Structure formats: structure tokens, C-alpha cells
Amino acid sequence: xxxxxxxxxxxxxxxxxxxxxxxxxxxxxxxxxxxxxxxxxxxxxxxxxxxxxxxxxxxxxxxxxxxxxxxxxxxxxxxxxx
Amino acid sequence: xxxxxxxxxxxxxxxxxxxxxxxxxxxxxxxxxxxxxxxxxxxxxxxxxxxxxxxxxxxxxxxxxxxxxxxxxxxxxxxxxxxxxxxxxxxxxxxxxxxxxxxxxxxxxxxxxxxxxxxxxxxxxxxxxxxxxxxxxxxxxxxxxxxxxxxxxxxxxxxxxxxxxxxxxxxxxxxxxxxxxxxxxxxxxxxxxxxxxxxxxxxxxxxxxxxxxxxxxxxxxxxxxxxxxxxxxxxxxxxxxxxxxxxxxxxxxxxxxxxxxxxxxxxxxxxxxxxxxxxxxxxxxxxxxxxxxxxxxxxxxxxxxxxxxxxxxxxxxxxxxxxxxxxxxxxxxxxxxxxxxxxxxxxxx
Amino acid sequence: xxxxxxxxxxxxxxxxxxxxxxxxxxxxxxxxxxxxxxxxxxxxxxxxxxxxxxxxxxxxxxxxxxxxxxxxxxxxxxxxxxxxxxxxxxxxxxxxxxxxxxxxxxxxxxxxxxxxxxxxxxxxxxxxxxxxxxxxxxxxxxxxxxxxxxxxxxxxxxxxxxxxxxxxxxxxxxxxxxxxxxxxxxxxxxxxxxxxxxxxxxxxxxxxxxxxxxxxxxxxxxxxxxxxxxxxxxxxxxxxxxxxxxxxxxxxxxxxxxxxxxxxxxxxxxxxxxxxxxxxxxxxxxxxxxxxxxxxxxxxxxxxxxxxxxxxxxxxxxxxxxxxxxxxxxxxxxxxxxxxxxxxxxxxxxxxxxxxxxxxxxxxxxxxxxxxxxxxxx
Numbered sequence: 001x002x003x004x005x006x007x008x009x010x011x012x013x014x015x016x017x018x019x020x021x022x023x024x025x026x027x028x029x030x031x032x033x034x035x036x037x038x039x040x041x042x043x044x045x046x047x048x049x050x051x052x053x054x055x056x057x058x059x060x061x062x063x064x065x066x067x068x069x070x071x072x073x074x075x076x077x078x079x080x081x082x
Numbered sequence: 083x084x085x086x087x088x089x090x091x092x093x094x095x096x097x098x099x100x101x102x103x104x105x106x107x108x109x110x111x112x113x114x115x116x117x118x119x120x121x122x123x124x125x126x127x128x129x130x131x132x133x134x135x136x137x138x139x140x141x142x143x144x145x146x147x148x149x150x151x152x153x154x155x156x157x158x159x160x161x162x163x164x165x166x167x168x169x170x171x172x173x174x175x176x177x178x179x180x181x182x183x184x185x186x187x188x189x190x191x192x193x194x195x196x197x198x199x200x201x202x203x204x205x206x207x208x209x210x211x212x213x214x215x216x217x218x219x220x221x222x223x224x225x226x227x228x229x230x231x232x233x234x235x236x237x238x239x240x241x242x243x244x245x246x247x248x249x250x251x252x253x254x255x256x257x258x259x260x261x262x263x264x265x266x267x268x269x270x271x272x273x274x275x276x277x278x279x280x281x282x283x284x285x286x287x288x289x290x291x292x293x294x295x296x297x298x299x300x301x302x303x304x305x306x307x308x309x310x311x312x313x314x315x316x317x318x319x320x321x322x323x324x325x326x327x328x329x330x331x332x333x334x335x336x337x338x339x340x341x342x343x344x345x346x347x348x349x350x351x352x353x354x355x356x357x358x359x360x361x362x363x364x365x366x367x368x369x370x371x372x373x374x375x376x377x378x379x380x381x382x383x384x385x386x387x388x389x390x391x392x393x394x395x396x397x398x399x400x401x402x403x404x405x406x407x408x409x410x411x412x413x414x415x416x417x418x419x420x421x422x423x424x425x426x427x428x429x430x431x
Numbered sequence: 432x433x434x435x436x437x438x439x440x441x442x443x444x445x446x447x448x449x450x451x452x453x454x455x456x457x458x459x460x461x462x463x464x465x466x467x468x469x470x471x472x473x474x475x476x477x478x479x480x481x482x483x484x485x486x487x488x489x490x491x492x493x494x495x496x497x498x499x500x501x502x503x504x505x506x507x508x509x510x511x512x513x514x515x516x517x518x519x520x521x522x523x524x525x526x527x528x529x530x531x532x533x534x535x536x537x538x539x540x541x542x543x544x545x546x547x548x549x550x551x552x553x554x555x556x557x558x559x560x561x562x563x564x565x566x567x568x569x570x571x572x573x574x575x576x577x578x579x580x581x582x583x584x585x586x587x588x589x590x591x592x593x594x595x596x597x598x599x600x601x602x603x604x605x606x607x608x609x610x611x612x613x614x615x616x617x618x619x620x621x622x623x624x625x626x627x628x629x630x631x632x633x634x635x636x637x638x639x640x641x642x643x644x645x646x647x648x649x650x651x652x653x654x655x656x657x658x659x660x661x662x663x664x665x666x667x668x669x670x671x672x673x674x675x676x677x678x679x680x681x682x683x684x685x686x687x688x689x690x691x692x693x694x695x696x697x698x699x700x701x702x703x704x705x706x707x708x709x710x711x712x713x714x715x716x717x718x719x720x721x722x723x724x725x726x727x728x729x730x731x732x733x734x735x736x737x738x739x740x741x742x743x744x745x746x747x748x749x750x751x752x753x754x755x756x757x758x759x760x761x762x763x764x765x766x767x768x769x770x771x772x773x774x775x776x777x778x779x780x781x782x783x784x785x786x787x788x789x790x791x792x793x794x795x796x797x798x799x800x801x802x803x804x805x806x807x808x809x
Contacts, residue, residue, distance in 0.1 A: 003356045003469060004576065004628045004654070006434035006684075023350025023432050025276075025285045030553060032583055033693045042434055044631060044684055045354075047522070048551025049580045051693070052631040052684050054434060059683035062653075063437055066661055070446030281550055350432055358476075406796045413656050414441040414448075415478020417793040423772030 004046035006054050009039055020045060093117045098197040105191070105225025114223060118197070122204035125217035127184075135219035137184065140243055147174035148239040155277050156199065156233055160270075160288030163236055164203035166365060168210035168218075169293045170316070171238040176295035177312045177368065179250050179302050180242030185211060187238050188222040192231035203234065214293040242295075248302060254310040255331035259399040260377035262370045264297065264384055265290070265392040266343040267320050271362035272351045283354060287347050292366030297389040301370060304383035308376020314368045319361040321419045323369050324407045334402020337419070339412045341396040361422040371399065434683075438655030439477070447660050448482035455667050461487045462619055463666050464756050466609060467626035468495030468784030469654055475793035477656040487663065490756035491786035493608055494626055496573045496601075497524050498754070498778040498785040499709045502742035504601055505530035508570050511599060511735060512536065512544040518562065520555035521570040523548045528781045531742045552584035559588070559596040568731045569598045576628040578602045578720065579693035582700040585722070585729050597731040600721055603707065605629045606637050607718035611709070613645045615755045622666040624659065625651035627681055634689025638677045646675045653681040700726055708741060710778040711754035748777035753786050760787040761798045767791065 007027075011019040016032040020043065031037045031050045043050035093113060103110035120128060127135040151167040161169075168185065175182045187207065191200065211218055218238075269290040276285045294314065302309060315323040320342070328335050344359050352359050366389065372380045377395065384390030397409075407419040455461060465471055471491045474480060480489060493499050505528055512519035519536070526537045526548065540546040545565070549555050552569060559567035571581045581598060588596040605626060612618055625638055630651045638649040648669035652662030662680045669676060679685055700722060707719030722730040731737065744750060748770075749763035760766050760779065770776035772788050779787035 004631075005353050007354075008433070022354060024347035025283050025287075025350045025354060027283045027354065030551075030580075030583065033579055033690060033696070035692065044628065046576055046628060047580050048553055049583070051576065051579070051628060052690055055683050059434060062658075062661075062680075062683055066443055066447065066657055069450055069661065069664060070443055282554075346432070353432065353435065404796065404799045406799070408796055411477050412441055413439055413477040413479070414444050415481035416796070417476060417478045418796045420792045423792075 004044045004051060006042050007045045009037055009041045009043060012037065012039065018050070020050075093197055095198050095201050100191050100193060100195040100197060100200065100225055102193055102225050102227070105223060111223060118201050118204050119221060119223075122201070122208035123211070123218045124208060125219060127217065127219040128221075133220075135184065135186075137219070142246060143244040144241055145175055145178045145180045145244055146239065146241045147171055148237060149174060150235060150237045152232065152235050153274070154232055155274075156203065158277055158289055159273050159286075161291040161365075162203055162206050163234065164207035165210040166289075166291050167236040167238045168207050168214065169291050169365060171240040172214055172216070172293040172295055173314045173368070175240050175242035176293075176298040177250070177314055178242070178244055179248040179298060179309070179312070180244045180295075181299070182214065182216050182240055182242045182295055185216060185218045185238055185240045186220045187218045187236060188224075190224050190226060190231055190235040192233055193225055193228040195233055200234070210293065214295065245302060247307075250309065250311045252311055252313065252327055252330035255327055255333050255371045255399045256310070256373070257333060257399050257401040258374055259310055259371050260374050260395055261324075261335065261337065261397045261399065262372060262377065262381055262384065263320070263342065263394055263396045264294070264368045264370075264390045265366075266345050266348065267315070267364055267367060268344060268348040268352060268359035268362040270365040271319070272348050274363075275355065276351065281355065283351060285347055285351060287345070287351065290364060290366035292389055294366065294368055294389055297368070297384065297387045300383045300387050301380050305372055305376045305380040308373040309380065310371040310373060312368050312370045315364050317363050318422050319359070319363055320369065321358070321360040321407070322421055324419060325421050327369075327371065328405040328407050331399070332405060334400045334405060335397060335407040336400050336410070337397030337407070338410050341394050343392045343394055360419055435655065438653065438657040440657060444482060444657060444660055447657070447664060451482075451487065451660070451664050451667060452484045454664070454671065455484050455487050456671060457486065459486060459670070461667055461670060462490055462621050462756075463487070463624055463663060464490040464492045464612070464620045464622075465624040465659070466492040466494040466605065467624075467629065468498065468782065469627065470624055470652065470659060471495070471786060471789050472784040473654060473656055473659060475789035478793070479656055479659055480794070482660065483663070487667065490620060491753070491789065492612065492623075492756060493709070493712060493754040494574065494605065494629075495782050495784045496577070496603060497528060497782035498750075499603065499608070499711060500528070500572055500601055500778070501708045501710045502530055502744070503708070503739045505536070506534070506742060507737050507739055508599060509534055509536060509539045509544070511568050511731065511737070512539050512546050514566070514735070516566045518545045518547060518558060518565040518567045519570055520547050520549045520558060520567060522572070524782060525570060525572065527775075529775055552580045553587070556584055556587050556591070556593070556596065559593050560591065563595055565595060567596050569596070570601075571598050572601045574603055574605050574626070574629050575632045575697070578697050578701070579632060579690070582696040585700050585726055586696065588729055589726070597729050597734050598722065599731040599737070600701070602701065602720040603709070604703075604718050604720070605633065606641060607715050608709070608712070609638075609641055611712050611715050611718070612755055613641070613647065615757070617757050618755050620647065620756055621670055622648040622650070624662050624666070625649045625677075627652060627654045627658070627684070630681065630685045630689070632690050632693045635677050635679050635685060635687050636689070642675050642677050648675045648678070650678045651681050651685055653684065710744070711751040744778075745776050750777035750779045750787075753779050760790040761795075763787070767795065
């Protein structure tokens with residue numbers, strides 16, 4: 001379940017609502033489940049609500065790990081041990 | 083002393099509404115035709131005022147096509163139900179390689195429909211027809227009670243002339259043939275969905291509604307006998323059209339996802355709604371199946387035409403008893419492209 | 432599209448697939464279940480199985496809330512919608528799910544029921560505010576991703592003092608379903624690809640007890656195809672090294688503790704039902720949610736005295752075995768004969784991310800290829 005997509009916060013609208021945009025398409029959604037949302041943040045959007053903020057540093061780390069994994073002979077490509 | 087001439091007030095296009103008398107066939111109907119349809123469609127055949135249009139038929143093979151338009155909302159970025167009704171029927175004729183000749187249009191209007199909107203729609207149809215070099219030469223108007231019609235429904239019927247020697251048909255695809263798409267997919271369907279209030283997204287995406295007979299004429303000239311068939315991917319999108327062709331011709335199809343043009347904003351909207359762009363409606367695009375020896379010329383001719391600048395070679399026809407439409411995904415794996423099951427609904431899952 | 436396209440890179444996928452092929456021990460077979468229907472959909476849509484060696488297989492799990500919703504509950508929703516005073520608001524995913532006697536919400540709508548598709552629970556609240564004369568019922572389904580939006584809607588209804596709004600609650604819990612699968616005697620799953628967005632809400636902590644108790648690795652994976660491929664690589668490494676830990680591949684969106692605000696909202700509004708029927712899995716204890724007593728006035732089941740009558744699936748339907756990963760879609764007699772997305776017989780076909788629907792829509796060309804290869808060998 002749960003189609004959720006990463007989308008950028010463009011404007012804070014008060015009353016726990018925000019305008020977000022993906023590829024030129026914008027939408028007004030609820031950010032009531034998050035604290036301290038800022039313009040420029042990326043959030044995961046599901047059924048009209050932002051579920052979590054995307055950590056851009058961790059995103060960069062994930063991509064780096066994937067690229068490392070793809071190079072033969074290089075060691076571990078792991079996410080966090082939870 | 084002459085009898086006094088009856089003075090009638092002109093239609094109030096600003097605040098007036100269609101009422102049941104406008105469909106009754108009497109004076110009110112005549113006034114609707116005189117003040118809205120005739121000026122908008124502006125052609126001698128219609129102006130003669132008969133119930134039928136009379137014209138000579140050129141020698142050769144004729145094609146005829148009809149379609150009903152029930153789109154809601156009636157007005158959308160890039161067009162309206164009127165221009166759509168003209169483009170759509172012209173395109174059905176054009177897919178046979180035909181030069182469109184004449185159009186007929188019939189209206190079912192709901193009681194209470196604003197006259198101003200009717201005038202806008204009629205003007206849009208007249209414009210679309212003129213731009214395509216043809217005219218709406220005959221028509222009909224009916225009015226139904228409030229609640230029994232969604233604003234207005236339009237049916238257009240068209241006839242066209244097929245050039246000698248041309249025989250395009252959905253069963254003519256053969257293994258080895260190439261598949262060409264005239265431009266980006268998903269624009270129209272997404273533009274319409276963006277206006278559904280319960281989906282609530284804002285975008286600049288416009289419908290791609292357009293008449294394609296000019297593009298087709300160039301393709302016919304360039305391809306000659308190498309051109310096997312053409313079809314426009316309307317409801318059900320590219321997926322439906324390719325499956326129709328595969329079934330009709332009893333062949334398989336293999337396409338490449340990377341080759342299919344999709345606008346970034348259309349892709350984004352499809353992500354938001356959980357839709358596959360391959361299943362979203364188009365109103366200004368066509369798919370052509372061309373024998374491999376003619377594919378390059380046809381593609382070049384398409385790219386030189388304003389309606390084909392983004393034309394792309396997207397795949398080929400293969401032998402396949404199962405008649406699957408297969409796609410190599412941009413990710414590298416394979417999948418089939420199936421018909422859309424049922425009505426297109428956005429999903430959250 | 433940022434944060435999306437990077438994770439769909441085909442070249443990178445092929446390179447990672449080569450690593451998987453090298454590291455998957457030839458003599459072993461690896462069977463991983465992707466729990467979440469969204470992952471099932473992604474695997475099928477991108478053809479990820481084509482990139483895996485033959486000894487690494489993906490089993491499609493029951494994480495599709497539309498698929499596991501029992502027929503009886505759809506019947507209840509249809510009955511509610513047929514009441515003249517009720518406006519039933521629903522996610523579009525549910526419209527075509529077949530209920531008893533060939534009914535569905537789509538058919539009920541055609542018969543005159545006031546059923547409205549909404550994208551968000553907030554839309555249902557707006558309808559209730561705009562139409563005070565209507566009894567607005569929101570048909571709530573979903574795992575933990577979709578539950579917080581329902582909780583917030585209930586909060587909002589309370590704050591706005593709406594007297595014409597209620598929720599028909601069918602929210603279900605992920606850890607319960609995972610345990611139920613692992614408790615099945617005939618199941619053979621070596622590890623799990625954990626759900627992406629459920630985990631943003633509940634965190635990775637809840638999987639620790641499961642991994643320890645059943646000694647199976649769980650790797651929580653993001654939604655994009657490269658995320659899934661990386662997670663599979665991580666699972667293979669755990670199996671090879673004899674580990675059974677919880678790992679987080681989706682570090683950009685998932686934390687160990689999850690979304691605390693969402694969790695406290697859910698705890699405030701909902702409590703666990705002692706039992707709940709899951710289509711294909713039977714009755715599971717403490718696996719689903721209902722509104723707490725304090726919110727009884729917003730509970731459609733209490734407001735309208737809903738009494739669910741259980742309805743059975745077609746006896747030839749293999750959804751139960753398929754949802755537990757014991758059988759494949761092509762092994763069900765009904766698949767492709769009487770059962771298809773247009774005419775779904777069972778839960779696995781009703782939703783685009785059900786195992787059978789995904790296989791039908793994206794993957795059934797492989798059955799033909801296999802059959803061809805087999806007959807060629809004869």
C-alpha cells in the first residue's frame with residue numbers, strides 16, 4: 001500500500017497546510033503530522049498528508065552507497081543497522 | 083397599410099439560458115440557429131437554411147466517422163467540448179489517410195444551459211473547422227429537461243476522401259514493421275483531471291487537442307505504400323491503441339519506455355495520482371505502423387510538421403501468438419503493457 | 432523529478448544486478464517476501480525480477496489493504512451508501528472491488544447511491560461541512576501509512592463539532608500480518624523486504640521482535656526500484672552471513688522510532704480490535720483498529736448499527752495461498768480463465784498491487800515464455 005511521493009515545500013499556508021510542487025504541478029496538502037517544516041524541505045506526500053521529511057544528507061548517502069555497490073571489488077553497501 | 087412586423091428581442095447572450103422552447107422546432111429554435119450557430123459556422127451550405135446539406139461527391143473512396151462528446155468540464159486549458167468535437171472526428175477520418183470534406187454536428191442541450199457558453203462553444207467549433215479547412219454544413223439541436231443532460235452533449239459526423247491506392251487498416255501490421263508516435267503522451271487526460279475538484283492539483287498542462295489531417299497528408303506523401311496504419315490513442319491511451327493493433331493484426335509489439343516522450347509535468351501529475359501515462363487519453367497524437375524501409379522518411383516528414391516535432395520511433399512489431407504488447411522499461415526489466423482495466427481511477431495504494 | 436529519477440537509473444540497476452548475481456550462492460535458493468503492495472507493484476512495473484538470478488525469487492505478500500479487506504466489509508459499505516441520507520466518501524481504489532452477489536461501490540453508484548471518490552480524508556470533512564443535511568461516512572482502509580490521516584480527520588471533526596461525519600474504520604496493522612504469515616505452517620520465506628511508508632510512521636523498531644523470534648532478516652526498503660534492488664542485496668548478504676537483523680535501506684525517510692506525532696494521534700483515537708477477519712488470512716488477533724469509546728459518536732459502525740455478515744470467497748480461489756506466498760498466481764485455476772482485473776474473483780486481483788493483478792498487468796508474458804520453453808524441451 002501507500003503510494004507516497006517526495007515533493008518540495010514551496011509555501012507555508014498556515015493552519016498546518018502547505019503548497020508543494022513536483023515537476024511543475026502544485027498541490028495544497030496538510031503538514032499536521034510534522035513539526036518545523038520549512039520552505040525548500042522535501043516531504044513524502046500520501047493521501048493529502050505529509051508523512052515525513054526527506055533527509056537530503058541521507059539521500060545523498062544512499063545514492064553514494066548504491067554507486068559504490070555497483071563497482072566490483074568495493075566493500076560493503078549497507079544502510080543502517082536498525 | 084402593411085401588417086406590423088413582429089419584433090423579436092435578440093438572444094441575451096450575457097445572462098440568457100437555453101429553455102425548452104429552443105428545442106421545440108419553432109421560432110425559438112430558429113433564433114438559436116440564426117444568432118448562434120449560423121454566424122459561428124459561417125458557410126454557404128448551412129446558410130441555405132435547409133434540413134440537409136447538398137454537395138457533389140468527388141470520385142474515389144469515401145470514409146465516414148461519427149463520435150459523441152460528453153466531456154466534463156466543458157471548458158479546459160487547450161480547448162473545449164466544441165473544438166474537441168471537431169478535432170476528434172477530423173482525426174478519425176485522417177487515421178484512414180483521408181482528406182476531411184464536411185462535418186455535421188448535433189447538440190443535446192440541457193435546459194438552463196447559459197447561452198453565453200453555447201455561443202463560446204459554437205464559436206470555438208467554427209474556428210476549429212475553419213483552421214482545418216472545412217465547415218460544419220448541417221446540424222440539429224435538441225433540448226432536454228434540467229437534470230437530464232450534463233450541460234451539453236455534442237455528436238459530430240464527418241466524411242472524407244481517401245487518396246487512390248491508400249489502404250490503411252488495423253490488421254496490416256507485420257513483424258519487422260516500425261512503430262512511430264507523433265509526440266508526448268498524457269497531456270489531455272491530465273489537463274482534464276486537473277480540473278476535477280476532488281483531485282485538487284494545479285498545473286499549466288494543456289490539452290493537446292488538435293486536427294491531425296495535415297500531418298497525415300505529409301506522412302502519406304513521404305511513406306507511400308510503406309505506411310501500414312495509423313490510429314489516434316484517445317481513451318485508454320497508448321496502451322489501448324497498441325493492444326488493439328496487436329489483436330487486429332495478430333502480432334506482438336515491443337516498445338522501449340525510454341523512447342516514449344512524456345512531459346515532465348505530465349509525468350509528475352501521473353506520479354501524484356498513481357496513473358500510468360501509457361493509459362492516459364490524448365487528443366492530438368497518433369501512432370503509425372510503417373514498414374521498416376519507409377520508417378526514416380515518415381519520421382523526418384513528421385518532425386518537419388508542427389504537430390509532429392517530437393515524433394519518435396518507439397518500437398517494432400514482432401511475431402507473437404499471444405499478441406502481447408511488451409515494453410523494455412527504462413530500468414532495464416521487461417513488462418507487458420496491458421489495456422486499462424475498467425475506468426481510469428487515481429489510486430492511493 | 433528530484434528524489435525519484437535518481438532511483439530509477441537503469442545502468443546502475445544492471446551494475447547492482449551483477450553484484451547480486453555474484454553474491455547469491457549458486458547452491459542456495461533465496462525466497463524473499465516483499466510485504467507491501469506498493470513494492471509488489473514496483474517490482475512488476477519495472478520488471479525487477481528480470482534482473483535477478485534464477486535462485487533469487489520474490490514472493491508477493493499481503494500488504495495490500497484493498498486485497499485483505501473481507502467481502503463482508505465491502506457489503507457493509509455498500510449498505511451504508513444505499514441509505515438515502517448517507518454520502519459515502521472513499522478512496523478510488525475501492526470502487527471496483529467485488530462484494531457479494533457481484534455488487535461493488537461502482538455499481539451502487541450507478542444505481543443511485545451517493546458515493547464520492549476523495550483523494551484525502553480532508554476532502555470528506557469539507558463535504559460534511561458543505562452539506563450539513565447529509566450523513567457523511569468516510570470508508571477508511573489502509574495500513575499504518577493511511578491511518579494517521581484518518582486520525583487527523585476525526586480530530587478535525589471533533590474540533591469543528593461536526594455532527595454529520597463518521598468513519599467506517601478498517602485500518603489494519605503490519606506487524607500482525609507479518610507474524611501471521613510466518614506462523615503459517617507451509618510458508619517458506621527466508622527474509623522480508625519491509626514496507627517503505629508504513630515504516631516512516633511506525634519506524635523500524637517494531638520489526639526487531641519479529642526478526643529475533645522467527646530468525647528472519649528484515650530490510651526496510653524505499654519505494655523506487657533501485658531501493659528494492661539494494662534491499663535484496665542486503666538480504667542476500669544477511670542470509671549468507673547467517674544474520675537475521677532489521678536493517679534500514681530507506682534511511683532518507685525512515686528512522687528507528689518513526690513519526691511520533693502520527694503515532695500519538697493514532698493512539699489517541701484508535702484501539703486494537705480483539706479479532707478481525709483478513710481476506711485470505713482468516714481471523715487475526717489484535718491486528719486491526721477501531722475508534723475508542725471516547726469517539727463513539729464518530730464511529731459509523733456504532734452510529735449505523737453495522738453488523739458484518741462474513742462472506743466466503745469462491746472455493747477455487749487460491750488467494751489465501753497466494754497471499755501467504757505459498758502459491759503463485761499462475762498456479763490458480765481461476766487466473767486468466769474466469770479471474771482478471773476486469774472481472775476479479777478474489778482479493779489478489781482486485782487491486783492493481785495485488786499479486787495476481789500485478790502479474791496479469793505486467794508479468795504474464797513470462798508464463799507464456801516458460802510454457803514455450805517447456806514445450807520446446809519436450
